[in-house]
Amino acid sequence: MNKRERLERTIAGEAADRPPVALWRLFPGDDQRSADLARSVVEFQRAYDWDFVRVSPSITYCTTEYGLHDEWEGALTGERTIKKRAIMRSLDWTVLRPLDPQRGGYGKQLECIELIYRQLGDEAPIIPTIFSPLAQAEALSGNELFSLHLRKEPDRLRTGLNILTENILRYVEMLRRLPIAGVAYVIRHASYHRLSEDEYAAFGLPFDMKVLDSLPSKWWFNLVHLEGSAPIFKFAMHLHGQAINWADKENEPDLTIGKTLFTGAVCGGLSTGEDLYQGTPTTVRDSVRTALEKTSGRRAIISGGSALSIATPLSNIRAARQAVEGL
Numbered sequence: 001m002n003k004r005e006r007l008e009r010t011i012a013g014e015a016a017d018r019p020p021v022a023l024w025r026l027f028p029g030d031d032q033r034s035a036d037l038a039r040s041v042v043e044f045q046r047a048y049d050w051d052f053v054r055v056s057p058s059i060t061y062c063t064t065e066y067g068l069h070d071e072w073e074g075a076l077t078g079e080r081t082i083k084k085r086a087i088m089r090s091l092d093w094t095v096l097r098p099l100d101p102q103r104g105g106y107g108k109q110l111e112c113i114e115l116i117y118r119q120l121g122d123e124a125p126i127i128p129t130i131f132s133p134l135a136q137a138e139a140l141s142g143n144e145l146f147s148l149h150l151r152k153e154p155d156r157l158r159t160g161l162n163i164l165t166e167n168i169l170r171y172v173e174m175l176r177r178l179p180i181a182g183v184a185y186v187i188r189h190a191s192y193h194r195l196s197e198d199e200y201a202a203f204g205l206p207f208d209m210k211v212l213d214s215l216p217s218k219w220w221f222n223l224v225h226l227e228g229s230a231p232i233f234k235f236a237m238h239l240h241g242q243a244i245n246w247a248d249k250e251n252e253p254d255l256t257i258g259k260t261l262f263t264g265a266v267c268g269g270l271s272t273g274e275d276l277y278q279g280t281p282t283t284v285r286d287s288v289r290t291a292l293e294k295t296s297g298r299r300a301i302i303s304g305g306s307a308l309s310i311a312t313p314l315s316n317i318r319a320a321r322q323a324v325e326g327l
Contacts, residue, residue, distance in 0.1 A: 003051045003124050004181070007221055011242045011265045013299045019292060019324045020051035020301045023276070023317060025308040026078025031058050034108045038115035045124060048321045052125040052221065054184050055116065056307055057109060059131055062171075063139050065104035066096060076309045087141035090153035093160030101171040109171075113178050125181030125221055130171070133164040133207040135188040135227075150195075150203060157203065165207045169214055182222035185212060185241065192230040205235055212240045223267060227306065236262045243267045247305025249274065249287070256294045265299045270320060272304035277312050281319035288323035 001009075001017040009016040025044065030036035037057065045053050058080045060070045069084035087093060099106065113128050120126070131139075137160060138146045149157045175183070189195050189204050215222055224241040226233075231246045233253055242264045248255050249271035258266045269291025270276055275284050288302055302324055308317070 022050035024054040028072040028078045034111040055128045061105035090156045093156045096163040099167045101174045106171045129184045133161045182219035184223045186225045190232040191228045267301040270304045277309045284319040285323045
């Protein structure tokens with residue numbers, strides 16, 4: 001059974017030869033050049049033979065063209081530190097400009113994906129990462145200013161979100177030309193620690209649905225990633241994708257309840273912190289077994305709830321890949 005068949009059967013709730021498994025990580029430094037990121041992603045895939053390849057650039061790849069500046073300062077997550085924001089006052093939301101998706105950060109990602117496919121071909125499904133309009137907006141303004149504008153200048157913020165969304169849609173149009181399986185769509189603000197249900201319904205959900213509803217039907221594997229803590233799962237059924245990923249080991253709902261709230265596959269079972277970074281191969285294998293018991297081995301993809309720490313022990317990564325064999 002090849003990787004596509006395994007994933008499609010799992011998504012449909014049918015028996016597969018084994019559970020699919022995939023982990024992903026950032027590659028700080030290499031993520032600033034298309035060829036270097038492609039090489040790192042390919043090497044990671046060939047080392048572990050994951051069932052899909054998630055291409056994970058820095059969150060700022062899609063925002064630097066607006067004037068944002070960042071640096072990597074050694075964070076083990078691989079995330080870059082934003083040194084200069086693009087939004088300084090509420091009026092700045094209204095002057096964000098349309099982007100050419102073939103240039104800048106989007107253009108580099110298109111080139112990176114092409115390079116990855118040249119080396120991997122159809123060996124494994126490739127899904128590039130897209131960050132939601134709200135995630136991009138917060139990167140551009142910072143959390144404090146973002147929260148202030150959301151509550152004090154909502155119309156101006158919505159103007160900015162519309163522009164960010166249109167730029168994402170232009171990027172999706174370019175991605176249609178590439179031989180990818182779908183995308184990993186990252187939503188950072190469907191979280192009770194960031195927004196209320198009403199706030200996410202007003203400022204997040206309409207834009208997320210617009211992007212997800214625009215994805216072409218030929219993309220058979222779109223992964224919705226609810227990043228962060230305390231996810232707002234109430235809207236999961238509106239987020240059209242074939243799989244949903246969240247930090248289920250640290251947050252409610254667990255995989256069992258998550259399956260009842262989403263029609264596709266649930267993607268998780270491993271904590272990138274407790275299991276993969278701090279644990280041992282034995283605890284990793286135990287967590288995989290527990291996840292498959294909770295889901296009865298159906299509609300379940302084994303993964304972490306976020307990108308790996310760049311210091312994750314290789315023995316734990318190998319254990320996650322080996323744990324699904326022979327099941």
